[in-house]
Amino acid sequence: MPRKTVIIGGGAAGLGAAGGVKAADPGADVVVYTEYEDVAYSPCGIPYVHGKEIPDFERLFLAGKQTYIDAGIDVHYSTAVTALDTAHKVVTVVGEGQVSYDTLVVATGFNYADPGVPGGDLAGLYYVKNIRRAMEWDKVLDSVKKAVVVDASPLGVEMVTALAQRGIETHLVDPYPWPLAEMVDPDIMAPVEESWGELGVVAHYNSTLEAFLGDHSGHVRAVQTSEGELEAEIVVVCTHKEPNNTLAAKAGLKLGSTGGVIVDARMSTSASDIFAAGDCVEIPHGLTRVPLQGLTGSHAYAQGKVAGANAGGGNRAYRAVYVPWGTPAGKWVIGGASFGETTATALGIPYVVGTAQGISRARYYPGVKPVKVKLLAEPGSLRLIGAQMVGQEGIKERADFLAMAVKFGFTLGDLATMENVYSPAIGALNEPIVLAAQNALDSLKRR
Amino acid sequence: MPRKTVIIGGGAAGLGAAGGVKAADPGADVVVYTEYEDVAYSPCGIPYVHGKEIPDFERLFLAGKQTYIDAGIDVHYSTAVTALDTAHKVVTVVGEGQVSYDTLVVATGFNYADPGVPGGDLAGLYYVKNIRRAMEWDKVLDSVKKAVVVDASPLGVEMVTALAQRGIETHLVDPYPWPLAEMVDPDIMAPVEESWGELGVVAHYNSTLEAFLGDHSGHVRAVQTSEGELEAEIVVVCTHKEPNNTLAAKAGLKLGSTGGVIVDARMSTSASDIFAAGDCVEIPHGLTRVPLQGLTGSHAYAQGKVAGANAGGGNRAYRAVYVPWGTPAGKWVIGGASFGETTATALGIPYVVGTAQGISRARYYPGVKPVKVKLLAEPGSLRLIGAQMVGQEGIKERADFLAMAVKFGFTLGDLATMENVYSPAIGALNEPIVLAAQNALDSLKRR
Numbered sequence: 042m043p044r045k046t047v048i049i050g051g052g053a054a055g056l057g058a059a060g061g062v063k064a065a066d067p068g069a070d071v072v073v074y075t076e077y078e079d080v081a082y083s084p085c086g087i088p089y090v091h092g093k094e095i096p097d098f099e100r101l102f103l104a105g106k107q108t109y110i111d112a113g114i115d116v117h118y119s120t121a122v123t124a125l126d127t128a129h130k131v132v133t134v135v136g137e138g139q140v141s142y143d144t145l146v147v148a149t150g151f152n153y154a155d156p157g158v159p160g161g162d163l164a165g166l167y168y169v170k171n172i173r174r175a176m177e178w179d180k181v182l183d184s185v186k187k188a189v190v191v192d193a194s195p196l197g198v199e200m201v202t203a204l205a206q207r208g209i210e211t212h213l214v215d216p217y218p219w220p221l222a223e224m225v226d227p228d229i230m231a232p233v234e235e236s237w238g239e240l241g242v243v244a245h246y247n248s249t250l251e252a253f254l255g256d257h258s259g260h261v262r263a264v265q266t267s268e269g270e271l272e273a274e275i276v277v278v279c280t281h282k283e284p285n286n287t288l289a290a291k292a293g294l295k296l297g298s299t300g301g302v303i304v305d306a307r308m309s310t311s312a313s314d315i316f317a318a319g320d321c322v323e324i325p326h327g328l329t330r331v332p333l334q335g336l337t338g339s340h341a342y343a344q345g346k347v348a349g350a351n352a353g354g355g356n357r358a359y360r361a362v363y364v365p366w367g368t369p370a371g372k373w374v375i376g377g378a379s380f381g382e383t384t385a386t387a388l389g390i391p392y393v394v395g396t397a398q399g400i401s402r403a404r405y406y407p408g409v410k411p412v413k414v415k416l417l418a419e420p421g422s423l424r425l426i427g428a429q430m431v432g433q434e435g436i437k438e439r440a441d442f443l444a445m446a447v448k449f450g451f452t453l454g455d456l457a458t459m460e461n462v463y464s465p466a467i468g469a470l471n472e473p474i475v476l477a478a479q480n481a482l483d484s485l486k487r488r
Numbered sequence: 489m490p491r492k493t494v495i496i497g498g499g500a501a502g503l504g505a506a507g508g509v510k511a512a513d514p515g516a517d518v519v520v521y522t523e524y525e526d527v528a529y530s531p532c533g534i535p536y537v538h539g540k541e542i543p544d545f546e547r548l549f550l551a552g553k554q555t556y557i558d559a560g561i562d563v564h565y566s567t568a569v570t571a572l573d574t575a576h577k578v579v580t581v582v583g584e585g586q587v588s589y590d591t592l593v594v595a596t597g598f599n600y601a602d603p604g605v606p607g608g609d610l611a612g613l614y615y616v617k618n619i620r621r622a623m624e625w626d627k628v629l630d631s632v633k634k635a636v637v638v639d640a641s642p643l644g645v646e647m648v649t650a651l652a653q654r655g656i657e658t659h660l661v662d663p664y665p666w667p668l669a670e671m672v673d674p675d676i677m678a679p680v681e682e683s684w685g686e687l688g689v690v691a692h693y694n695s696t697l698e699a700f701l702g703d704h705s706g707h708v709r710a711v712q713t714s715e716g717e718l719e720a721e722i723v724v725v726c727t728h729k730e731p732n733n734t735l736a737a738k739a740g741l742k743l744g745s746t747g748g749v750i751v752d753a754r755m756s757t758s759a760s761d762i763f764a765a766g767d768c769v770e771i772p773h774g775l776t777r778v779p780l781q782g783l784t785g786s787h788a789y790a791q792g793k794v795a796g797a798n799a800g801g802g803n804r805a806y807r808a809v810y811v812p813w814g815t816p817a818g819k820w821v822i823g824g825a826s827f828g829e830t831t832a833t834a835l836g837i838p839y840v841v842g843t844a845q846g847i848s849r850a851r852y853y854p855g856v857k858p859v860k861v862k863l864l865a866e867p868g869s870l871r872l873i874g875a876q877m878v879g880q881e882g883i884k885e886r887a888d889f890l891a892m893a894v895k896f897g898f899t900l901g902d903l904a905t906m907e908n909v910y911s912p913a914i915g916a917l918n919e920p921i922v923l924a925a926q927n928a929l930d931s932l933k934r935r
Contacts, residue, residue, distance in 0.1 A: 095852060472888060
């Protein structure tokens with residue numbers, strides 16, 4: 042009898058897991074249950090189609106349904122899994138009854154946090170997630186003149202930028218004093234806020250959402266905030282992502298402080314033969330060991346592959362994360378690794394800091410862009426513990442590097458003396474990372 | 489009496505040294521001798537002005553002459569230093585006589601290797617170096633229809649691209665089977681060659697230069713090669729860079745196998761109180777300890793700063809190099825770190841290899857570009873020993889990272905499991921470096 046692996050969820054983690062099982066055990070029976078009509082599209086691309094930077098939704102599909110059939114992966118679409126019995130190793134599937142498994146991967150993803158205010162059932166509240174709904178909403182956006190985005194979360198930042206670029210008068214309502222305030226430092230976000238201003242965005246920081254207000258037809262007409270009423274034809278609700286842990290909790294899998302399923306390095310849960318991956322799990326930060334949840338699609342996919350490999354009889358580890366991140370925001374790209382000053386301060390982690398305003402190409406080369414780099418290091422050892430950047434070119438690649446620099450304990454001295462490519466069209470004489478490290482060392486010397 | 493430091497050479501190394509002395513000892517007398525009319529411009533930008541990517545030569549100037557006066561650095565322009573007496577610590581300067589020094593920095597740069605064929609004294613042979621000559625040559629180029637570039641050196645590659653982009657029928661004559669054959673692998677150069685073809689470049693590989701042929705007015709009219717005669721209104725001679733070691737050799741400074749001045753980690757030469765930096769020195773490769781000479785402007789500047797700091801009484805080290813490099817070539821950008829397969833093979837260094845054809849953004853995001861990454865690792869330990877790439881976006885930043893990865897001994901396993909930013913507009917789900925490392929590991933497993 043071939044091994045039978047059931048995977049609950051058809052997102053990046055679930056499909057990563059399906060591939061992982063097949064790689065470890067090509068003969069395994071792999072069944073994927075998804076509540077949606079599709080798999081293998083990129084939800085991360087949706088805001089960019091809304092912003093007209095990507096011309097159509099069709100491009101977001103990575104593979105057709107036949108691809109999975111050909112790979113021996115049996116995807117059941119529009120199917121809900123309602124229960125998981127870990128003792129008898131069966132799941133309950135609507136319309137299929139009880140389905141047994143040898144190994145199981147929970148990849149149930151996230152839900153947006155309930156905004157918790159009156160009016161949540163009005164029409165016109167858009168939660169960005171499913172691509173078919175996104176296609177419908179995109180047509181609605183054609184005639185929208187005024188929109189409100191709730192919360193300057195990563196998705197909120199993308200949607201504010203997208204709606205403003207589309208010419209919609211966009212208001213942002215956020216309880217914090219600057220966007221992405223829980224993860225990004227204010228000096229990094231300042232240029233983003235400025236460029237939003239140029240795009241006509243009206244931001245309402247320190248502003249509490251109090252209610253969604255409807256018209257008599259039950260459609261949202263405004264958002265009530267601590268600052269007053271904001272008119273809106275649609276409201277994009279970008280509250281934070283919570284782990285979709287309902288099934289796992291009912292089945293008795295151990296959950297952590299974030300609500301995410303607790304997994305070990307093999308992505309194994311507290312129940313035998315059950316693995317989990319993606320937005321429904323929590324993973325320790327490499328330095329602080331603080332559990333993180335709701336990372337990126339590439340994390341979900343990588344975790345899924347490990348979970349799947351182990352569910353298929355393999356033995357692979359997924360290590361702690363150092364979280365390189367990056368995203369366009371307004372006319373800028375922001376990014377970093379590990380954490381910034383705001384998080385370090387909140388966690389009580391001491392640090393020394395060095396900042397530099399560098400450039401992406403030779404000063405005289407057309408298209409040269411500013412690159413601001415901020416490095417945080419542990420006092421004494423001067424080992425890098427975090428970095429944040431705002432610029433336009435090369436932010437992603439620097440973030441990937443800096444995450445490895447944190448992971449491998451590079452010091453400010455290592456970074457201050459690193460060699461860099463100098464070629465006028467692609468790199469400046471002085472790499473901004475090197476300048477930031479040198480500035481940190483110089484300011485320590487002056488103390 | 490303040491310390492007196494004499495610096496011979498006004499390029500990146502010489503001016504880096506001048507700044508280094510002043511940083512270490514602000515009261516020092518610093519005198520810089522340069523044979524040219526200017527300092528502080530970027531010679532690296534010249535090919536891009538010829539190619540019309542940079543609109544004018546004025547932009548290449550980094551600082552005016554007053555900047556150096558203000559910084560207390562006394563630059564003597566158009567001045568030749570003809571002798572160095574290490575025993576009496578004096579230099580002989582044309583028009584100034586004997587000038588004494590306490591410490592000295594030799595930063596005499598490079599000369600292009602003599603092509604060693606008849607006709608070298610004809611008019612119309614262009615050696616790219618001095619910016620004032622470049623301005624004159626740029627006017628000549630306005631009426632040139634046919635040009636020959638001699639040697640597919642790094643400068644040769646830039647000049648072929650520049651002339652072709654300017655609409656000049658450009659022939660390349662090179663003795664090797666592919667461009668940059670001594671440092672870059674043929675699979676990395678293949679797309680570059682293809683894009684040159686699209687620009688109308690005619691490349692003559694495996695072709696020996698035999699003579700420059702002149703008309704009766706003493707101007708070049710053609711180049712004689714082993715393949716026949718190639719008409720040319722101008723010839724850009726891009727032979728390899730040799731250390732300009734005449735003065736150092738006469739003074740008895742120890743020279744290495746490349747002809748470069750031998751320096752220790754403090755950039756100190758074999759003569760007391762004499763330092764050297766830039767294209768006139770040789771520096772060991774971090775892994776192979778093979779001496780390298782003729783690195784980039786950023787290496788020269790960094791070496792100059794160290795030499796200057798030590799000449800000013802400080803104590804700084806310049807470490808061995810892992811040589812991140814990158815340059816536009818045709819419509820591509822090529823780059824890497826340490827060495828590729830060609831060099832590894834030539835040096836008899838065993839390696840395992842992994843290659844991946846990745847992408848720079850999400851597959852569906854407009855402007856997505858291919859990024860090919862090749863990684864070389866030491867058999868057994870699987871430590872990274874070199875990397876080469878061809879792509880368009882993010883090559884410089886990846887090269888900087890990979891040089892650090894070589895220096896710090898990252899393994900293929902480290903790279904195969906590294907996290908990466910995934911955000912559709914700036915990075916793909918799978919980082920090409922990760923894919924190349926995974927491919928290397930997969931192919932080792934299959935063995």
